[in-house]
Amino acid sequence: MKSYTEYLTFNTKKRREYINITAQVEEIVLKSGVKEGLALVNPMHITASCYINDDEGGLIQDFDEFLEKLAPYDVKKYRHHQTGEDNGDAHVKRQLFGREVVVAITKGKLDFGPWEQLFYAEFDGRRSKRVLVKVIGE
Amino acid sequence: MKSYTEYLTFNTKKRREYINITAQVEEIVLKSGVKEGLALVNPMHITASCYINDDEGGLIQDFDEFLEKLAPYDVKKYRHHQTGEDNGDAHVKRQLFGREVVVAITKGKLDFGPWEQLFYAEFDGRRSKRVLVKVIGE
Amino acid sequence: MKSYTEYLTFNTKKRREYINITAQVEEIVLKSGVKEGLALVNPMHITASCYINDDEGGLIQDFDEFLEKLAPYDVKKYRHHQTGEDNGDAHVKRQLFGREVVVAITKGKLDFGPWEQLFYAEFDGRRSKRVLVKVIGE
Numbered sequence: 217m218k219s220y221t222e223y224l225t226f227n228t229k230k231r232r233e234y235i236n237i238t239a240q241v242e243e244i245v246l247k248s249g250v251k252e253g254l255a256l257v258n259p260m261h262i263t264a265s266c267y268i269n270d271d272e273g274g275l276i277q278d279f280d281e282f283l284e285k286l287a288p289y290d291v292k293k294y295r296h297h298q299t300g301e302d303n304g305d306a307h308v309k310r311q312l313f314g315r316e317v318v319v320a321i322t323k324g325k326l327d328f329g330p331w332e333q334l335f336y337a338e339f340d341g342r343r344s345k346r347v348l349v350k351v352i353g354e
Numbered sequence: 355m356k357s358y359t360e361y362l363t364f365n366t367k368k369r370r371e372y373i374n375i376t377a378q379v380e381e382i383v384l385k386s387g388v389k390e391g392l393a394l395v396n397p398m399h400i401t402a403s404c405y406i407n408d409d410e411g412g413l414i415q416d417f418d419e420f421l422e423k424l425a426p427y428d429v430k431k432y433r434h435h436q437t438g439e440d441n442g443d444a445h446v447k448r449q450l451f452g453r454e455v456v457v458a459i460t461k462g463k464l465d466f467g468p469w470e471q472l473f474y475a476e477f478d479g480r481r482s483k484r485v486l487v488k489v490i491g492e
Numbered sequence: 493m494k495s496y497t498e499y500l501t502f503n504t505k506k507r508r509e510y511i512n513i514t515a516q517v518e519e520i521v522l523k524s525g526v527k528e529g530l531a532l533v534n535p536m537h538i539t540a541s542c543y544i545n546d547d548e549g550g551l552i553q554d555f556d557e558f559l560e561k562l563a564p565y566d567v568k569k570y571r572h573h574q575t576g577e578d579n580g581d582a583h584v585k586r587q588l589f590g591r592e593v594v595v596a597i598t599k600g601k602l603d604f605g606p607w608e609q610l611f612y613a614e615f616d617g618r619r620s621k622r623v624l625v626k627v628i629g630e
Contacts, residue, residue: 217355217493217630219528221598252357253490254394256530256594260605262545268453269400269445274433278442279449282425287558295550304554307545311555311589313449315544318394318456318594320488322359327486329398348603350596352529352629353490354355355493390495391628392532406591407538407583412571416580417587420563451587456532456594458626460497465624467536491628492493 220248220351223260228341231289234276237266237347238334241319242326244349251324253353258316260348263306263340265313271333283309283339306339313337321353358386358489361398366479369427372414375404375485376472379457380464382487389462391491396454398486401444401478403451409471421447421477444477451475459491496524496627499536504617507565510552513542513623514610517595518602520625527600529629534592536624539582539616541589547609559585559615582615589613597629 287308294304425446432442563584570580
């Protein structure tokens with residue numbers, strides 16, 4: 217069994233951003249030399265998500281509005297803010313969009329359908345944050 | 355390490371359907387010859403989910419109503435529809451129910467609790483769509 | 493390839509509880525002898541979740557209130573209750589928080605960021621329930 221690990225770093229300009237990282241993850245899979253296996257991709261922070269969906273600007277705005285409606289940014293709303301934080305909304309948004317994705321690697325490539333694109337969703341950005349990519353297989 | 359990949363195809367009659375695919379995935383695990391490992395099951399489309407829960411008709415209706423309430427089908431509601439699509443709701447529903455499941459294989463079988471059943475949830479059907487099953491292990 | 497499987501058992505006093513199981517999973521990874529690989533952690537029941545987020549009491553209350561608002565405990569609300577059950581809310585809460593987590597193992601340890609903690613979230617407790625931990629790698 218082969219394994220290969222790499223860490224990507226992001227520092228978004230906005231509080232919330234949705235970044236297509238498909239090409240970066242594909243490159244890591246190529247470097248790993250794994251032809252058949254699995255790739256795990258997850259933020260190492262708890263106010264961000266990795267998810268797979270369409271890279272279409274309108275849809276990404278729909279997602280952002282949906283999350284903001286369900287778990288709005290609000291300094292007064294969250295008990296978590298009694299610790300001095302202001303990012304309770306970002307923790308909830310991350311729970312809704314999930315933490316990690318696991319992707320099949322087949323014949324050396326991410327085994328994606330035609331519209332599957334891998335995103336890093338930042339809900340509390342403007343600081344340096346890491347994404348782990350772990351590839352295992354043969 | 356062994357690996358085995360198979361693709362299932364679904365073409366639902368209704369826009370939304372919840373299909374129990376446990377037996378099909380179990381058969382694939384058997385074919386793979388893997389005794390100890392992991393199975394990844396995911397739609398290759400971005401308006402569907404694979405998830406694990408109870409195969410009980412009332413509960414499935416509860417799920418469907420819950421999703422429809424949070425992210426209703428509505429031609430006018432979603433920015434994504436400016437592209438000519440009408441399935442913005444299906445993309446959001448998929449985000450809520452997640453993309454993939456990863457299941458342990460122990461002694462050659464899906465290592466499930468007594469009520470765990472694996473579902474393909476279609477949120478924008480009536481066309482041919484694929485589900486990937488990837489098994490790795492030994 | 494190595495593999496190692498262990499089952500944890502929980503019997504919560506309250507209907508809903510959020511239990512930090514990071515140390516228990518770390519110990520299992522250590523026992524497995526796997527240095528590079530993946531750990532899968534999932535409840536074997538369908539009214540519970542495993543998830544990764546902060547171990548901060550206020551945030552956990554925020555999570556609980558958020559889930560209770562979206563999918564309230566209500567004996568009359570869910571079709572699932574026509575079977576005699578009263579835990580429809582717990583099935584929906586579990587869907588929102590997801591089933592499993594997959595965690596990278598690097599140099600023999602859970603490859604976590606500084607605040608990542610692994611939780612067992614029970615939404616219908618007060619009875620014995622199991623969590624599966626499966627480690628694969630080398």
